[in-house]
Amino acid sequence: xxxxxxxxxxxxxxxxxxxxxxxxxxxxxxxxxxxxxxxxxxxxxxxxxxxxxxxxxxxxxxxxxxxxxxxxxxxxxxxxxxxxxxxxxxxxxxxxxxxxxxxxxxxxxxxxxxxxxxxxxxxxxxxxxxxxxxxxxxxxxxxxxxxxxxxxxxxxxxxxxxxxxxxxxxxxxxxxxxxxxxxxxxxxxxxxxxxxxxxxxxxxxxxxxxxxxxxxxxxxxxxxxxxxxxxxxxxxxxxxxxxxxxxxxxxxxxxxx
Amino acid sequence: xxxxxxxxxxxxxxxxxxxxxxxxxxxxxxxxxxxxxxxxxxxxxxxxxxxxxxxxxxxxxxxxxxxxxxxxxxxxxxxxxxxxxxxxxxxxxxxxxxxxxxxxxxxxxxxxxxxxxxxxxxxxxxxxxxxxxxxxxxxxxxxxxxxxxxxxxxxxxxxxxxxxxxxxxxxxxxxxxxxxxxxxxxxxxxxxxxxxxxxxxxxxxxxxxxxxxxxxxxxxxxxxxxxxxxxxxxxxxxxxxxxxxxxxxxxxxxxxxxxxxxxxxxxxxxxxxxxxxxxxxxxxxxxx
Amino acid sequence: xxxxxxxxxxxxxxxxxxxxxxxxxxxxxxxxxxxxxxxxxxxxxxxxxxxxxxxxxxxxxxxxxxxxxxxxxxxxxxxxxxxxxxxxxxxxxxxxxxxxxxxxxxxxxxxxxxxxxxxxxxxxxxxxxxxxxxxxxxxxxxxxxxxxxxxxxxxxxxxxxxxxxxxxxxxxxxxxxxxxxxxxxxxxxxxxxxxxxxxxxxxxxxxxxxxxxxxxxxxxxxxxxxxxxxxxxxxxxxxxxxxxxxxxxxx
Numbered sequence: 001x002x003x004x005x006x007x008x009x010x011x012x013x014x015x016x017x018x019x020x021x022x023x024x025x026x027x028x029x030x031x032x033x034x035x036x037x038x039x040x041x042x043x044x045x046x047x048x049x050x051x052x053x054x055x056x057x058x059x060x061x062x063x064x065x066x067x068x069x070x071x072x073x074x075x076x077x078x079x080x081x082x083x084x085x086x087x088x089x090x091x092x093x094x095x096x097x098x099x100x101x102x103x104x105x106x107x108x109x110x111x112x113x114x115x116x117x118x119x120x121x122x123x124x125x126x127x128x129x130x131x132x133x134x135x136x137x138x139x140x141x142x143x144x145x146x147x148x149x150x151x152x153x154x155x156x157x158x159x160x161x162x163x164x165x166x167x168x169x170x171x172x173x174x175x176x177x178x179x180x181x182x183x184x185x186x187x188x189x190x191x192x193x194x195x196x197x198x199x200x201x202x203x204x205x206x207x208x209x210x211x212x213x214x215x216x217x218x219x220x221x222x223x224x225x226x227x228x229x230x231x232x233x234x235x236x237x238x239x240x241x242x243x244x245x246x247x248x249x250x251x252x253x254x255x256x257x
Numbered sequence: 258x259x260x261x262x263x264x265x266x267x268x269x270x271x272x273x274x275x276x277x278x279x280x281x282x283x284x285x286x287x288x289x290x291x292x293x294x295x296x297x298x299x300x301x302x303x304x305x306x307x308x309x310x311x312x313x314x315x316x317x318x319x320x321x322x323x324x325x326x327x328x329x330x331x332x333x334x335x336x337x338x339x340x341x342x343x344x345x346x347x348x349x350x351x352x353x354x355x356x357x358x359x360x361x362x363x364x365x366x367x368x369x370x371x372x373x374x375x376x377x378x379x380x381x382x383x384x385x386x387x388x389x390x391x392x393x394x395x396x397x398x399x400x401x402x403x404x405x406x407x408x409x410x411x412x413x414x415x416x417x418x419x420x421x422x423x424x425x426x427x428x429x430x431x432x433x434x435x436x437x438x439x440x441x442x443x444x445x446x447x448x449x450x451x452x453x454x455x456x457x458x459x460x461x462x463x464x465x466x467x468x469x470x471x472x473x474x475x476x477x478x479x480x481x482x483x484x485x486x487x488x489x490x491x492x493x494x495x496x497x498x499x500x501x502x503x504x505x506x507x508x509x510x511x512x513x514x515x516x517x518x519x520x521x522x523x524x525x526x527x528x529x530x531x532x533x534x535x536x537x538x539x540x541x542x543x544x545x
Numbered sequence: 546x547x548x549x550x551x552x553x554x555x556x557x558x559x560x561x562x563x564x565x566x567x568x569x570x571x572x573x574x575x576x577x578x579x580x581x582x583x584x585x586x587x588x589x590x591x592x593x594x595x596x597x598x599x600x601x602x603x604x605x606x607x608x609x610x611x612x613x614x615x616x617x618x619x620x621x622x623x624x625x626x627x628x629x630x631x632x633x634x635x636x637x638x639x640x641x642x643x644x645x646x647x648x649x650x651x652x653x654x655x656x657x658x659x660x661x662x663x664x665x666x667x668x669x670x671x672x673x674x675x676x677x678x679x680x681x682x683x684x685x686x687x688x689x690x691x692x693x694x695x696x697x698x699x700x701x702x703x704x705x706x707x708x709x710x711x712x713x714x715x716x717x718x719x720x721x722x723x724x725x726x727x728x729x730x731x732x733x734x735x736x737x738x739x740x741x742x743x744x745x746x747x748x749x750x751x752x753x754x755x756x757x758x759x760x761x762x763x764x765x766x767x768x769x770x771x772x773x774x775x776x777x778x779x780x781x782x783x784x785x786x787x788x789x790x791x792x793x794x795x796x
């Protein structure tokens with residue numbers, strides 16, 4: 001299978017602290033890699049390095065067959081987009097939704113000027129929001145809606161790889177479910193590859209094809225979803241899985257997604 | 258589906274109506290801007306409001322107490338004090354506003370550069386601000402005033418040299434904190450260049466705070482202008498200025514105390530107006 | 546159910562200054578040694594209800610109706626352990642301070658009691674030897690200190706406001722185990738507020754589901770989860786994302 005993203009021996013140090021320690025990881029095309037780890041495991045650092053927000057000290061990142069260097073081309077920038085955890089902070093509070101969605105469209109000339117309005121509406125439709133939202137400002141939306149807007153913005157540049165860093169952690173459980181469904185739909189419709197970071201194993205189970213576990217900047221395990229959840233290779237994975245609070249067995253708990 | 262229920266029930270009247278209501282609900286802003294507006298209106302229309310010239314002497318009617326003909330009396334040369342006071346407001350307020358424009362723009366811009374880019378740009382700008390802030394302001398003014406001659410020019414030059422510091426420091430801190438916000442990170446991942454992020458994204462977010470600082474800074478500048486006038490190295494006579502008026506009235510402080518007190522009161526009045534406006538704006542932007 | 550309730554809440558209503566009702570007609574009672582879960586999403590009023598019991602309503606919120614009858618002292622464990630500790634005071638001193646004022650013993654004895662409490666909560670011995678500040682401890686360790694501070698008040702009722710939400714899963718499990726053990730040992734009653742239905746189900750014998758300031762449904766935990774009558778409860782149950790059983794796990 002073709003690789004959407006390959007990471008080789010990636011190392012990031014903050015002063016004396018090693019956030020990523022010679023980490024290597026592959027993401028197959030059109031699949032979702034769920035990245036699990038506790039706080040301080042380096043999973044967010046990895047996301048930011050791949051998104052180009054942090055320059056690694058050592059190591060190589062390949063997008064498809066192209067190497068991503070420190071200075072990325074505009075094309076490479078557009079290919080990788082990121083969704084952040086905190087929906088309150090991920091939208092510029094002074095910009096209307098129209099400005100937020102159209103900015104990259106205009107800057108990168110993705111559609112002609114006359115088509116921008118139509119494209120903005122299509123983007124909102126993709127994330128299941130109404131077209132009249134365009135004139136509103138971020139504070140007029142709920143957390144889940146803001147997260148949808150952030151997703152629409154990232155899709156505006158037509159990326160091939162989407163990184164989602166705990167995108168549902170700040171949301172209510174009911175909203176979380178619908179946002180996860182949205183990710184699954186978009187991934188299928190737009191042929192995206194998805195790197196999905198979460199500390200919540202229930203979320204990882206709902207969205208991933210493959211699961212990778214990180215601890216202290218290193219990769220502990222990478223397995224297919226079914227294997228990870230039923231027969232994890234590593235003791236640490238087992239420890240994580242057994243720590244998840246479970247519902248008492250009842251007949252009404254249904255399997256979702 | 259369930260997302261909608263969390264919609265905050267804010268801002269029904271749209272953005273403009275909302276802002277108007279907020280202004281109306283902030284008494285300090287209302288009072289402050291009204292006080293300031295009174296001063297501006299007087300300053301603009303004084304040629305039509307007063308029959309006197311600001312420098313028109315009338316030696317037969319000097320040092321008169323307030324009366325119907327002369328609302329605030331006359332000075333030692335028989336000039337109408339009220340007329341002079343308002344003409345002085347014209348000079349002082351004009352210099353106050355003009356002298357702030359360039360420092361405000363440079364300060365905000367340099368602050369955003371330092372805060373956003375960090376690294377060596379930040380080091381250089383911080384070093385510069387820390388060095389300049391170590392010099393007493395009045396020392397620089399006096400040196401510049403002697404070098405370039407007394408008058409407006411010295412104030413403009415000095416303020417261009419050091420006035421930007423306060424804005425740069427505030428904006429630098431703000432920009433550095435916004436830089437960590439995810440909306441800046443997402444603008445970066447969208448491939449937008451730094452200059453664009455600074456102008457389109459950071460600027461509207463740092464501007465409110467910078468304007469609040471501007472209000473307080475203008476008070477300081479006004480006091481500086483008046484002080485320099487008082488010391489005789491600011492606005493040169495016969496151009497009316499509150500500082501020279503206070504100095505001119507000093508010899509008569511026991512007989513005609515209002516000569517110095519009235520321009521002094523004008524400075525206090527303007528200061529209160531500006532700080533009320535600043536407070537009110539800060540309140541509005543904080544609530545948002 | 547609870548014949549001698551130590552906490553009784555009847556028709557509690559809370560409102561904001563703007564007359565907006567935040568908690569509407571909430572009633573429940575808590576028996577000695579019992580654990581009760583308040584479950585709901587953000588804005589459901591569950592944390593406010595808890596704060597009302599403690600008498601610590603945020604500014605601008607007032608009680609507009611109902612009454613709270615409490616037969617025992619209560620102490621609270623907060624969501625953000627770091628925020629609940631003074632960053633500039635060594636943790637042992639903070640704990641000793643609480644012991645000193647709440648247990649009316651002298652300074653020396655209060656420090657000894659504090660150290661015993663920390664040991665009981667499984668905190669490392671290094672705390673005894675050198676002064677440690679909250680920033681030098683992990684989130685889980687801070688939460689243990691906060692729990693120790695709550696227990697130093699010898700509470701009859703422990704109020705927990707999402708005490709594990711800010712923690713990693715493995716740490717969360719340890720904290721929950723610790724709370725359960727302590728409850729067996731000390732016999733305090735507990736009101737546990739959480740958005741996580743699974744945690745509440747594991748800890749509490751009765752659940753109250755809150756939505757928009759009202760209790761929509763309540764009952765014995767297993768009953769409620771098996772036969773929810775309110776669609777909102779059903780939705781919450783459905784929202785718990787399942788994790789399959791581990792192969793060969795004894796649990």
